[in-house]
Amino acid sequence: MFQHLQVNAQDHVIDSLKLALQNAKHDTTRCNILNAIIESENDDAVWPKYNDQLKGIAETNLKKTPQTHPVYKIFNKHLAVALHRIGHTYKSQGDIPKALENFNNSLKICEEIGDKKEIATLLNNLGVIYFYQGDIQKALEQYARSLKIREEIGDKSGIAFSLNNLAFIYQKQDDIPNALKYFSMSLKMREEIGDKKGIATVLNNIGAIYYDQGDPLNTSFKQDALSAGFTKALEYFDRSLKIKEEIGDKLGTANLLNNIGVIYSEHGDPSVTSSKEDALSAGFTKALEYYGKSLKIREEIGDKEAIAATLNNIGVIYIKQKKYSKALDFCTRSMKASREIGFPQYIRDASERLNQIYKATGNYKLALENYELYIKMRDSINNESTRKASIKNQLKYEYDKQAAADSVAHAKDSEIKNAELAKQTAEIKAKKNQQYALFSGLGLVLIFAGVMFNRFKVTQKQKGIIESQKSEVESQKKIVEEKQKEVLDSIHYARRIQMAQIPSEKVVERILAKLKS
Template sequence: MRNFALLLILQFQLNTIGQNIDSLKLALNNAKHDSTKCLILKSLYYAESDNKVKMELTKERLQIAELNLAKNNNTDHNFFLKQKGACFNQFGLIYKEQGDISKALNYHHKSLKVSEEIGNKIGISISLNNIGTVYFMQGDIPKALDYYHKSLKMHELIMDKIGIAGSLNNIGNIYKDQGDHSKAIEYYQKSLIFMEEIGEKSGVAICLNNIGGVYYSNRDTSNAMVYFQRSLKIREEVGNKHELAASLNNIGILYKRQGENIKALEYFHKSLKIQEQIGDKNGIASSLHNIGNIYYSQGNLKDGLTYANKSMRLAMELGFPKNIQNSSELLKSIFRKQNKYKEALQMYELEIKMRDSINSESTRKASIKNQLKYEYEKQAAADSVAHAKESEVKNAEIAKQTAEIKAKKNQQYALFGGLGLVLIFAGVMFNRFKVTQKQKGIIESQKLEVESQKKIVEEKQKEVLDSIHYARRIQMAQIPSEKRVESTLNRLRN
């Protein structure tokens, strides 16, 4: 049986090591248990930025998990099932970045299934969120919102703050794309509070970046730059190349709006270089579009068209409506400048189609419906809790009253019983008193009789004694004394 206490300590140490890949690889080589290896491979995955390396690490982790599951080791069975579900999720994330949306969606659903089988609520909530993100990128906003709200509900159920923050941020992204900036800011700010509270630096950077994006959309370039720079600083500290490239791209967009094209181009190329290193196709498509846009604004239609076409090909390959919309809008403008009106019209139609797929009336209604549903379910849950508490209080009061009534009845029964016992006792005592009195009377009578008899006896004894004494006196009176007799005899002789 594995020592899970040691595994928890190891996990803490791995987090402390952070992105020291060499240390993690050394720890992996020295690891004796498969469960330990899985945790190290997980940390290596997050430390790496190259999707090819991430893919190999995830394959190795999945292989370890499946080999152990085949052993039917009941002790570690759920642990390795969780590893399997996590691997499916990671495959989904990698395929999403590579632009293979169908595979990404397939793996996220496979991960969801595994998590549901073992009741892994954290795994379920993560998969729901990832599925929502794929639908969002595909422009299927109603489905995206549905999954985001399901994920948010699950995160709230298990009080997973980082999960709650992530879901809130993703919902904010949808409102931003729909042009509802106040709602977007509301969700981003809520997400930021959670991220700062738990000290999740990457999450804080994402929220700051997104808030900056809203200010940019509102043409508040001053605040937008403040938030973008704050986000960039944190991402440089963390070292997440994917997010770092996104920040560089956003600052480049801001410089372009301010008319500083040279600075903007510098940031776009920095971003593109990183994205090509890590294989971030979605990011590459964005950077290509932004570079093409700079060349277009400078009047360099040739280079502008080259980059715009590259961006469009990659956007179509990915199938992401937002990227397609941006590329078609740029190509429309270039074709107009080149007097290619037919091509310009085609790009304009494609631009409108993509824009409407993201920001359609049905999408707005779906957003409102999901928001109301979420708020209703949350309120219903709160009401049910309140009702339960109220019922609990009422039941407690009823129980208290019942107990009091019962206690009073018991007291009455005890009182009556006590009185009964007292009466019985009194009766017994009275009866005993009567008997005692009777006996006392008899005894007194007997005593009197005895005393009377005693007195009689004493009287008789006295009488006897008196009679004896009297007889003695009589005797003494009738019998003369010797002297008298002698005197009498002497007198007679003479």
């Protein structure tokens, strides 16, 4: 009910702005109203049209206005804003050359009019692009320039963003101590300005590092460092979760509940020290608890993609516990949801789990069907053109829903790859002799898949928190953690141009999952 009232109120605001736009007598007023409409409009197919109007009005007035006239600077500012938004849109679409062209054109204007705050934002966004292109040196240069300007003007919120991005540079280079250092500096800055949402995000990012890399201060044995890392990851995720719950962020709450569930599912309960078996058993129990809470919220907010992933996560635990009836229920529901949204990655994961279930319960016909579907989806995802199309469709779904979140993860049963599938092939062949040729071919495919999978895991490790379907920057294409006051003419436009710091909970989930590839 409350959400419905919010939507109606938002629609009323937009209608009022549109009416004001029709009645506006001066182009400066029209530009201000257009900016307000763009910030209020959530429809990705609608707001760019108003941004084009803004750009057109600004360009027209710049042509007929002397550069010495005060209004010239105002229209130049509006043009810079419009170009910045256009560049951000091209970045979200994967058109890097056009994104860079518009960002640089906007930057040139901002340097001419001396808008330091906007310059810093543009430099940051250019750094994000270079970061994702793998040009770490250029990214570092842009971030450093952005940070210097933000320090000069005392923009604490911007400083926190820059420190966060610098932390990812160090993480990219596997310099974990410095990554944690800059994350901690960003966290301190956000605490100073009382930015609870930003605090929760940085805590989440720090937790992801500990999960992925272990505790760098624990130098005894690698396994001890990893174990200590899981414990610290739980601590940071729990702190982030409490803040998300406090500020009413249902999406973030669901993501973190899922993150915590993954740790318990994969590594057991670190507080149980009696035996490894007891720790794993206790971990499964807690994981089911956290997954259940996450699933409930995701169903409340209608996040179908995340629902499909969480159902699969729960199914994985029941498979490990050999509770195949329950596993079948959840994995079948996951398959249904995955087919509805049409994501090959999730269909692949669900079919892999269903294959395991049917194989374990002796239903070799359905085991074979799901095995073949798994191979089909896996090969489809590995195809570059299909992969890009899948990502584009996924982004459209996420943006339409304004908050979709990927699954944090199914448990990473990497041991169920070549050896078990090869064994399964032999079992099915014994019962299905007539399919000998088929399974021989599949065996070769599996060998190739194993090689490719290992290579890809190395790449994932190198790319860390920034890789996985490239959807992190794209999925944040219209979100801004901190809205910034406009320097000139009361223009408020941050939501359409400010790229939030590199990962959100969605990317952290992908780091945890390890099975999105």
